Amino acid sequence: MRVLVTGSTSLFGGTIVNQLIDRGDDVSVFQRHPSGIDVLEHLGDVADADAVSGAVTGVEAVIHVAGLASVSGAWETFESTNVIGTRNVIDAARRNGVSRFVQISSPSVAYVGKSLIGASAGSADPTTTRGHYATSKAIAEQLALAADSSDVSVVAIRPHLIWGPGDTQLIGRIVDRARRGRLAIVGTGAALIDTTYIDNAADAAIAALDGALDLGGRSFVVTNGQPRPIGELINRIVMSAGIAPPRIKVPYRAAKTGGSVAERIWERRSTDSDPPMTSFLAEQLGTAHWFDQRETREALGWVPSVSLAEGFTRLAASYEA
Amino acid sequence: MTEGPVSSATLPPHGLQGLKSEWSRLVTTSGLDDIGRTWHILDNGVQDPKITLLCVHGNPTWSYLWRDLLVEASEDIRVIAIDHLDMGFSERTGTVRRLSQRIDDLSALTDELELTGPVVTVAHDWGGPISLGWAERHVGQLAGIVLMNTAVHQPAGSPAPSLIRAVRLPGVLKNLCETTPAFIRGTMALSRPRPSKAVRDAYEAPYLGRGRRAAIATFVEDIPLSEDHPSSSTLDAVAAGLTDLEDVPTLLLWGPSDPVFSDLYLQDFEERLPNASVHRFVGASHLTPEDADVASAVYSWIGQLGTDGQPLTTEAVQEPLWSAIERRATDQDVAIVEMGPDGASRSVTFAEFSNDVERVAGGLVELGVVRGDRIAMLVPPGIDLAVSIFATWWAGAVPVLADAGFGLRGMGRALRSADAGFVIGIPKALAAARTMRWPGIRISTGPMSSAQQRLTGSVASLDDLRDRGRGVTLPTRPGPNDDAGVGFTSGSTGPAKGVTYTHHQLQAQRDALVRLYSIDASDSLVAAFGPFALFGTLMGIPSVVPDMKVTSPGSLTANALANAIAAIDATLVFASPAALSNVAATAGELSSDQAAAMANARLLLSAGAPVPVETLRAAAAVLPNAQAHTPYGMTEVMPVADISLAEIDTVGVGEGVCVGYPVEGVDVAISAIDEHGSAVGALTSDTGVLGEVCIRATHMRDGYDKLWLTEHYASQPVGWHRSGDVGHFDDEGRLWIEGRIGHVVTTPVGPVTPVGIEHAVSLLEDVELAAVVGVGPVGTQQTVVVLTLVEGVRRPSLADEDLADRVREITHPVDIAAVLVVAALPVDKRHNSKIDRTRIAAWAENVLSGGRMGRI
Secondary structure (H helix, E strand, O other), X not given: OEEEEEOOOOHHHHHHHHHHHHOOOEEEEEEOOOOOXXXXXXXXXXXXXXXXXXXXXXOOEXXXXXOOOOOOOOHHHHHHHHHHHHHHHHXXXXXXXOOEEEEEOOHHHHOOOXXXXXXXOOOOOOOOOOOHHHHHHHHHHHHHHHOOOOOOEEEEEEEOOEEOOOOOOHHHHHHHHHHOOOOEEEOOOOOEEOOXXXXXXXXXXXXXXXXXXXXXXXXXXXXXXXXXXXXXXXXXXXXXXXXXXXXXXXXXXXXXXXXXXXXXXHHXXXXXXXXXXXXXXXXXXXXXXXXXXXXXXXXXXXXXXOOHHHXXXXXXXXXXX | OOOOOOEOOOXXXXXXXXXXXXXXXXXXXXXXXXXXXXEEEEEOOOOOXXXXXXXXXXXXXXXXXXXXXXXXXXXXXXXXXXXXXOOOOOOEOOOOOOHHHHHHHHHHHHHHOOOOOOEEEEEEOOHHHHXXXXXXXXXXXXXXXXXXXXXXXXXXXXXXXXXXXXXXXXXXXXXXXXXXXXXXXXXXXXXXXXXXXXXXXHHHHHHOXXXXXXXXXXXXXXXXXXXXXXXHHXXXXXXXXXXXXXXXXXXXXXXXXXXXXXXXXXXXXXXXXXXXXXXXXXXXXXXXXXXXXXHHHHHHHHHHOOOOOOOOOOOOOOOOXXXXXXXXXXXXXXXXXXXXXXXXXXXXXXXXXXXXXXXHHHHHHHHXXXXXXXXXXXXXXXXXXXXXXHHHHHOOOEEEOOOHHHHHHHHHHHXXXXXXXXXXXXXXXXXXXXXXXXXXXXXXXXXXXXXXXXXXXXXXXXXXXXXXXXXXXXXXXXXXXXXXEEEEOOOOOOOOOEEEEXXXXXXXXXXXXXXXXXXXXXXXXXXXXXXXXXXXXXXXXXXXXXXXXXXXXXHOOXXXXXXXXXXXXXXXXXXXXXXXXXXXXXXXXXXXXXXXXXXXXXXXXXXXXXXXXXXXXXXXXXXXXXXXXXXXXXXXXXXXXXXXXXXXXXXXXXXXXXXXXXXXXXXXXXXXXOOOOOEEEEEEOOEOOOEXXXXXXXXXXXXXXXXXHHHHHHOOOOOOEEEEEEEEXXXXXXXEEEEEHHHOEEEOOEEEOHHHHHHHHHOOOOEEEEEEEEEOOOOOOEEEEEEEEOOOOOOOEEOOHHHHHHHHHHHOOOOEEEEEEOOOOOEOOOXXXXXXXXXXXHHHHHHHOOOOOOOO
């Protein structure tokens, strides 16, 4: 299959590309910077409709990974990359006769600010989302699914907290803070959180690609299906990196209040870095977030092949290397 | 009586919660009051129904009360719920309509509706007498009667008449019922739990404005409290007419917390309609259909109407429960010994015992005990208890065995639900009974000073009964199908449930134990476990109650056990795990004589709760010649299966606890559970099928006392008992128990049962006790281990990664989402051993959602 993957410089995009290559698909990639992967590469910004159009020409399928993920930043930057970018890619796909389209989305598109306990996917709703990232991704998913038709099957995949060796987002930040002694556990550390090991997330995206013709218009939350207390997850991550577990605990309320204060300060400072805590992040860290995976597994015909335990072994090996 | 309407009947406004406008219609009964009257009714309009429910509300409600019955009705059941004239949305006639008129009204309505097929009347509150009046006139088409919190008579002792009189005081009645909506709101306030605002508003909707409430006051006025009341003769006739309805299937659904129609009214109906099925919704109050799931009860009950609901009965002729004591009536051998502290003891011979039973039975008859009366036993195991129970049987009555382990509140609830007319108790228990206002005429076991009599309110002692019972002719002994006793389940979830046994069932239980443990005349029994205290006497062998605190089985010492064995050369020892644990712990204090006495026992039986194999082994070591066994069973049926210590060692570790092979005469089958944890499978005895353990035996319970719905659910298929335990058969045909059905963790990859994992985890050397619970929605739950450490902790926390790793290594392939360490795990009070997983699960659910990590 001729497949275009956008955003392949990200850990997730790159992993998908490599798995597609391994199984013999004809892969091309599109993103701003060179990926270093030996495939047909188009460089450009998803916000640039012409550049996108050129990349999509001649492919049968698109996996749209490219996006801006951050807990802070101006709305315009999220809108440009996540909303306009997605509109450009899906429009180009429609015009160029692409038959399968996998939109990489996020569980936060259906998040209404309470703990999620064995939750099902829910519809993306930008009116209830928290923060610019989630709102922009919710609009993007709606745009993508609205394009689902008899010509192009659109499936949305929402992996929750992807991690693995080489991950600079979640793992990188946690380890970095732990090294600086600035990592704290929010609340009791007992809130159950679902995560997704990188290879499993990539498998799920490819399963969605393969099953797209039967799954058009649907969205699926993807996780390892092994929720763990947030405190245990963080301890295991930092221990994999050879660092002692954090000792500091911040009460949930304090974290949430402190987070909203930090957000306001960071907004005024207009810096590129993320604030150390936001109220959204406090909620994410202090309340349960785990999902009902039965429908996802049934529909995609997919199960995670790498368990959490195996994932942590691989993570530790990557730090030892 | 030809006044036109004060205001016409209308349809209810749209949007009343739970009410569909398509149900509502207006019906005019042309002949009524010469000019015709118009009704509002709810009617689901089913054509050619199998059965029609005619639902009649009371005061001050309306047909809205029955909306759940309309929602839940199956396709072949028509539900008609009426608004009385001047009530609900029916016409305001401006007339005063008394009971007889209302019965006429209802009959005119059903004529108008051309209701000809089979009808089940359903009524609440003062709808009861009206519906019964209708029923008595329509016996030919009457298929059943359902009554909820109502009355046809004011039973003695009810506070209701004085309440009603107070309401009727001049000035009060109009003000309370008509001028203001206070009576409606007061009625709603009785509901438990409190209905939502939307529901309360819906009840009030037809009664907005005093002009619409006149009939609420009239209804109260129409309750006859004296014989000269205009409705008195009608109500008496309705009550008297019930004798003609005795054979009509009847279901009495009751909210016992009703301050008006209390249990006294239920008992009045039970006497008038002795064949009625009864379900008391413990905790529910006056507005039964709001407070309890009456729709499930009504439809389950209707579903089984006309089917043969009789469980299988045995053809075998068994000896009555007193055959052994009659056989030994002149025998001077010791029957029962009670060991006291410091070697003191009290004993009775078989001859003395049967003589004593006869006299006490006579005394009970003299005191007014009649056939079928229930007598609660608040007496510790021993001679007095055995005498009291046998005497109760010979007086034609039924013993009720509550359990001191329930605590005062639980005891009171149990006694009230059992409706015991008499209580035999030790002074301390009677004082509690009086203080707590438990029902029943009180009889003390020992003689009392007049001060004690005042304190306990007892009318007689057993000695008084002995005196008064001399030469009294006893009634015919109870037959095999008469009730023989009421026991109680432990009620670890919710209130204790009364379990009824008939005589043939208890006979079968006695015989099952005799068969199972090859008990014969050469045996004698140490009864260190309360419920078994009577079995020696039932079997006709000597028994001894060792010196121990009844309420604390763990107080049995090795010394006390040895002394008890020595007293009667006992060959059998029946005890609870807690008692055996302490016996093993105190074995070092035995003298050489005592140790020698221990060697006399040939059988050690641990009963009452699952026994840890270590406890059984340690206790067996103290009784060197005894084979250690433990039966599996429950209050409802015991024994079901049996396993010896040797077999436990042979089978080793597996999924759950191996309880051995089903015993002779007991059928055991499995009803497989589905992904939601519901036991839906057809009964099977196939190897490896996980499901609810279902049991059939002649020594099984007869039913649940005044819990018709509970009994119905627990008796599927008919004749079987659903135990609530989950387990499986291994390939040798042995039964393994894996936990309670409510404790099955329903993970996305299938059900996970707690017992096997808990046992395996507790074998970790630093772990003391472990509980396995599920969190999250049914079908996609995560499995969680909550444990205590040998070292102990002060505050709950996440397990460290090392412990979590070790736990997960054991539980693999079951994925454990979290391992939590706590200071203590809650266990049930009665057995001090069953882990309260329901409570632990609720705690874990909160903690793992990000809540506070407080105590369980």
